[in-house]
Amino acid sequence: MDISTIIGMMAAFGLTVMAIAVGGGLTWFINIPSILIVLGGTIGATLVNYPLKDMLRLIGVAKNAIFHKSHSPQSIMKQLVALSQITRREGILSLQNQRASLKDPFLRKGIDLAIDGLEPEVTSLILQTEIEFIEERHRLGSEMFATMGSFSPAFGMLGTLIGLVQMLMQMDDPKKIGPAMAVALITTFYGVILANIVFLPISGKLKTRSQEEILVKQLIAEGIRSIQSGDNPRIVENKLHAFVSPKLRETNFK
Numbered sequence: 001m002d003i004s005t006i007i008g009m010m011a012a013f014g015l016t017v018m019a020i021a022v023g024g025g026l027t028w029f030i031n032i033p034s035i036l037i038v039l040g041g042t043i044g045a046t047l048v049n050y051p052l053k054d055m056l057r058l059i060g061v062a063k064n065a066i067f068h069k070s071h072s073p074q075s076i077m078k079q080l081v082a083l084s085q086i087t088r089r090e091g092i093l094s095l096q097n098q099r100a101s102l103k104d105p106f107l108r109k110g111i112d113l114a115i116d117g118l119e120p121e122v123t124s125l126i127l128q129t130e131i132e133f134i135e136e137r138h139r140l141g142s143e144m145f146a147t148m149g150s151f152s153p154a155f156g157m158l159g160t161l162i163g164l165v166q167m168l169m170q171m172d173d174p175k176k177i178g179p180a181m182a183v184a185l186i187t188t189f190y191g192v193i194l195a196n197i198v199f200l201p202i203s204g205k206l207k208t209r210s211q212e213e214i215l216v217k218q219l220i221a222e223g224i225r226s227i228q229s230g231d232n233p234r235i236v237e238n239k240l241h242a243f244v245s246p247k248l249r250e251t252n253f254k
Contacts, residue, residue: 149199156191
């Protein structure tokens, strides 16, 4: 679970609600027509923009921004260096005994390809192709939330125009001016809130998650290639260190 995402959203919503409560009643900011205009319009426009199958994946994609379990590059590097040491001593087929202890599916797949006797270039090509498609799927998820973040303020403005039209059409009845003006203002409020506290932050978090995951997978692909090529474990470690900043580099050799 990503604590920063939860704390950030709670802080943003909480402080906004507190500011509203201090200045007046919370019920003033609850308007069903405004919610229907912003949410309905945003979802409808996004459906036009993307296939239904991609829209149905949105909830699962959003979960990745909050419930995401990633393996640190340091732990993956240690595993790859240990595997290279075993390979140097006992041969590539000895990795079959280590497969069950590997928790990362991508790492297991790379080891399986190595055990199957593929050339290092072929293994690298297969892994790189999978990385490219993973990156594309991640890009699509982030892009969809960014699109919703751009649509929601626009539909907030649409609600404002609707409210103003209703208000101007009922100027002869002062009692109806207030509700129409509320719709005019609150829809913009909802659009801004959804865009800047929900959709755009989730889009940004998904981009960050994607970069982290792709880095680990690139590291794994290079490690597998180096192991298959028969590189010395110390050389394997030095190659993998290039993927992380100097302060994160830990050596297994003294």
